[in-house]
Amino acid sequence: xxxxxxxxxxxxxxxxxxxxxxxxQGAGAGALGGFGRLFAADHAGAATKQGKHVIxxxxxxxxxxxxxxxxxxxxxxxxxxxxxxxxxxxxxxDEYMPNLARLANRTATIRSMTSDLGDHMEGHYLAQTGHKxxxxxxxxxxxxxxxxxxxxxxxxxxxxxxxxxxxGGNMAVPGPGFLGAGHQGLYCPGKGQGPEDLPAAGEKExxxxxRREALRSGLGAEFGRGRGVPAVGSxxxxxxxxxxxxxxxxxxxxxxxPPKRVEQxxxxxxxxxxxxxxxxxxxxxxxxxxxxxxxxxxDKHRRAFDSQRNLTHEFDTAVGALIDDLTGRGLWDTTLVxxxxxxxxxxxxxxQGPPGRNHWTKSWSMSLGxxxxxxxxxxxxxxxxxxxxxxxxxxxxxxxxxxxALLGIDPAKELDFEGRxxxxxxxxxxxxxxxxx
Amino acid sequence: MPPAKLVKAAKAYAVxxxxxxxxxxxxxxxxxxxxxxxxxxxADRRVALWDLDGAVEERGKLGTAVVGxxxxxHDAGWVRALDVSPDGKWVATGGSDRRLKLWAWADGxxxxxxxxxxxxxxxxxxxxxxxxxxxxxVTAGADFKVxxxxxxxxxxxxxxxxxxRFARDVAWSPDGKVFVSGGxxxxxxxxxxxxxxxxxxxxxxxxxxxxxxxxxxxxxxxxHVSRDSRWLAAAGGKKVDVYDLAxxxxxATEKADTQVAFSPTDDVLTTGSSTAKVWAYDAAKFAPAKPxxxxxxxxxxxxxxxxxxxxKPGDNAVGVRFSADGKLLAFGKADGKVELWEVA
Numbered sequence: 005x006x007x008x009x010x011x012x013x014x015x016x017x018x019x020x021x022x023x024x025x026x027x028x029q030g031a032g033a034g035a036l037g038g039f040g041r042l043f044a045a046d047h048a049g050a051a052t053k054q055g056k057h058v059i060x061x062x063x064x065x066x067x068x069x070x071x072x073x074x075x076x077x078x079x080x081x082x083x084x085x086x087x088x089x090x091x092x093x094x095x096x097x098d099e100y101m102p103n104l105a106r107l108a109n110r111t112a113t114i115r116s117m118t119s120d121l122g123d124h125m126e127g128h129y130l131a132q133t134g135h136k137x138x139x140x141x142x143x144x145x146x147x148x149x150x151x152x153x154x155x156x157x158x159x160x161x162x163x164x165x166x167x168x169x170x171x172g173g174n175m176a177v178p179g180p181g182f183l184g185a186g187h188q189g190l191y192c193p194g195k196g197q198g199p200e201d202l203p204a205a206g207e208k209e210x211x212x213x214x215r216r217e218a219l220r221s222g223l224g225a226e227f228g229r230g231r232g233v234p235a236v237g238s239x240x241x242x243x244x245x246x247x248x249x250x251x252x253x254x255x256x257x258x259x260x261x262p263p264k265r266v267e268q269x270x271x272x273x274x275x276x277x278x279x280x281x282x283x284x285x286x287x288x289x290x291x292x293x294x295x296x297x298x299x300x301x302x303d304k305h306r307r308a309f310d311s312q313r314n315l316t317h318e319f320d321t322a323v324g325a326l327i328d329d330l331t332g333r334g335l336w337d338t339t340l341v342x343x344x345x346x347x348x349x350x351x352x353x354x355x356q357g358p359p360g361r362n363h364w365t366k367s368w369s370m371s372l373g374x375x376x377x378x379x380x381x382x383x384x385x386x387x388x389x390x391x392x393x394x395x396x397x398x399x400x401x402x403x404x405x406x407x408x409a410l411l412g413i414d415p416a417k418e419l420d421f422e423g424r425x426x427x428x429x430x431x432x433x434x435x436x437x438x439x440x441x
Numbered sequence: 442m443p444p445a446k447l448v449k450a451a452k453a454y455a456v457x458x459x460x461x462x463x464x465x466x467x468x469x470x471x472x473x474x475x476x477x478x479x480x481x482x483x484a485d486r487r488v489a490l491w492d493l494d495g496a497v498e499e500r501g502k503l504g505t506a507v508v509g510x511x512x513x514x515h516d517a518g519w520v521r522a523l524d525v526s527p528d529g530k531w532v533a534t535g536g537s538d539r540r541l542k543l544w545a546w547a548d549g550x551x552x553x554x555x556x557x558x559x560x561x562x563x564x565x566x567x568x569x570x571x572x573x574x575x576x577x578x579v580t581a582g583a584d585f586k587v588x589x590x591x592x593x594x595x596x597x598x599x600x601x602x603x604x605x606r607f608a609r610d611v612a613w614s615p616d617g618k619v620f621v622s623g624g625x626x627x628x629x630x631x632x633x634x635x636x637x638x639x640x641x642x643x644x645x646x647x648x649x650x651x652x653x654x655x656x657x658x659x660x661x662x663x664x665h666v667s668r669d670s671r672w673l674a675a676a677g678g679k680k681v682d683v684y685d686l687a688x689x690x691x692x693a694t695e696k697a698d699t700q701v702a703f704s705p706t707d708d709v710l711t712t713g714s715s716t717a718k719v720w721a722y723d724a725a726k727f728a729p730a731k732p733x734x735x736x737x738x739x740x741x742x743x744x745x746x747x748x749x750x751x752x753k754p755g756d757n758a759v760g761v762r763f764s765a766d767g768k769l770l771a772f773g774k775a776d777g778k779v780e781l782w783e784v785a
Binding site for chain 1: 460462464466484486516517518521537538539565583662702713715755757759775
């Protein structure tokens with residue numbers, strides 16, 4: 005038997021010693037490798053059939069509002085991009101977003117977002133948890149983990165799936181926080197691929213997995229007995245979900261989609277992931293996060309006007325197809341699609357070297373639609389040069405309150421963490437944007 | 442005698458229109474062929490214009506510079522394409538507003554209003570070039586198309602498909618026999634200067650990548666043809682290749698950024714963008730690359746010749762051009778100034 009060095013103060017009892025080690029192997033497998041990144045809510049008992057979904061397409065890096073939803077064409081801050089008329093009279097957006105222009109009468113756009121964290125990772129955290137990283141008393145969960153907690157999937161499906169990663173770990177893509185590993189999104193590596201590291205297909209392999217899982221859960225139960233360790237239940241949930249995934253592998257298999265449907269999304273990684281997101285929602289997965297490229301692709305400090313239009317075009321193609329697809333399949337009214345990054349970009353065109361725009365939190369834009377969000381609405385505005393919100397400022401807590409309201413989750417609800425009330429948004433401050441509801 | 446050195450001129454050139462704004466990056470520069478005037482397409486809907494002999498002023502954030510005027514206004518967007526006719530009588534501008542405009546030159550500047558103004562492409566006009574006889578214009582557009590125009594009335598003579606991504610630049614050979622277009626698809630298309638039919642396709646490679654925060658720019662961003670119409674130089678984000686225009690064979694290569702220009706009087710070539718390097722090249726040593734052991738085309742040798750000088754890394758010369766007499770070299774810079782260097 006291997007001798008395991010003890011940490012100071014650790015219990016020296018041999019059975020605890022052994023079971024901790026084995027338990028940690030199981031937990032480590034879940035966190036780092038093996039069945040790594042395969043976590044999903046296991047609320048089978050509590051699952052209720054619910055019909056609301058979310059697809060969050062996250063535009064990491066800080067998309068420029070000037071080159072997306074709030075162009076200032078012809079102004080000194082406007083840059084080279086032109087704008088085009090949308091399906092909503094008087095509402096114009098960037099010229100490289102013809103699909104979103106066509107679909108503007110199905111979506112709502114907020115042009116008066118305002119926030120105050122201009123660092124990428126802090127911004128990511130705030131824009132996906134509703135909390136500032138410096139002010140949380142417990143690690144805040146991703147809002148889709150909250151959704152998975154509040155509205156778990158039925159029928160053994162994962163409640164929350166994450167498609168693609170961003171550099172920056174749990175700041176870039178926050179985890180389940182105090183909700184525990186059972187509400188972590190099931191990770192897929194992007195480019196339309198399903199979960200990694202699943203055991204091989206086949207009844208024999210499935211039996212082998214079940215035997216290992218029985219051993220692991222038995223050891224976990226032994227470890228937890230008398231300790232009251234919540235993580236044991238959390239990890240049991242995660243591994244239980246793996247077993248169910250093995251029986252439904254084709255959930256993630258976009259090669260089963262007709263070529264015409266694939267083609268509509270464009271030949272890009274984002275296109276593949278938006279297609280997979282639509283497939284997952286269609287099959288009953290309620291919450292999906294899609295990462296648009298890795299490496300802070302929307303962070304155009306330099307050479308913005310050589311590369312922005314390519315990025316915007318692939319975004320518009322994939323997201324436009326997603327909205328069309330969801331609508332065509334009768335899922336639009338029950339699926340909230342959210343298109344946003346962590347902040348916006350400066351009105352001034354300076355950048356670093358060949359021109360671009362720097363970070364800007366004071367006034368920026370995002371778009372959402374479906375799931376009952378009022379279509380064709382444009383909320384708020386900025387001044388002529390886009391240097392400030394002119395009317396109807398919307399904060400990230402307001403935005404989150406709006407998301408929750410659209411999903412039928414009480415924005416004022418408080419979760420519980422070790423007996424402490426945890427509001428869904430920072431200090432419970434968010435108020436739903438009524439114009440969108 | 443080939444040039445031996447580069448000397449930075451004392452004067453720099455900038456513009457200001459009174460609006461509160463960031464530096465107007467100078468993207469494409471052109472010397473007027475017959476008058477001591479300098480023009481640049483910048484991060485504005487207008488073209489910057491200077492008297493080369495203008496007085497230097499101290500202008501706060503702009504620093505010390507000859508402060509020019511802004512001319513050739515488009516309604517919106519930025520001027521992306523600029524050229525001056527060989528006789529100096531016309532300026533052509535193309536913009537992100539998709540329009541092509543022709544401006545008569547008189548009294549040392551372009552007219553206040555355009556003589557001709559037409560919708561040119563279904564996308565930004567990325568480049569425009571007068572033919573050596575001044576009778577034709579060729580444009581490259583973000584609609585992936587190249588177009589040939591009658592320079593007299595801006596009527597379209599031919600639309601040339603072929604690129605599969607944004608067409609980024611066009612240049613004529615000085616003998617007028619061909620013109621060349623280059624695009625972000627990584628191809629160079631050589632066209633007959635009289636029939637406008639395709640002559641050959643040259644694979645520059647490395648189509649523009651658009652991933653992450655610092656997308657690797659490549660494909661063709663700028664191209665130029667040498668004074669003797671023999672050599673074609675193309676610049677992507679990673680390299681400058683020199684080709685034998687008659688055969689399409691690559692004969693030299695250098696690590697470089699997005700800009701390139703030949704001298705009209707000497708065997709001198711400059712690259713540009715983050716760092717600009719200037720070479721007196723030895724054309725006698727240009728040689729097609731030898732095939733590799735599998736019989737595939739290999740990489741050509743490094744540019745033969747002597748480096749005359751270079752700018753500091755990060756100096757960002759995003760527009761480069763020699764004067765008609767080959768004695769001046771202009772670097773349009775990201776900091777909003779145009780610097781001149783004497784080629785001696």
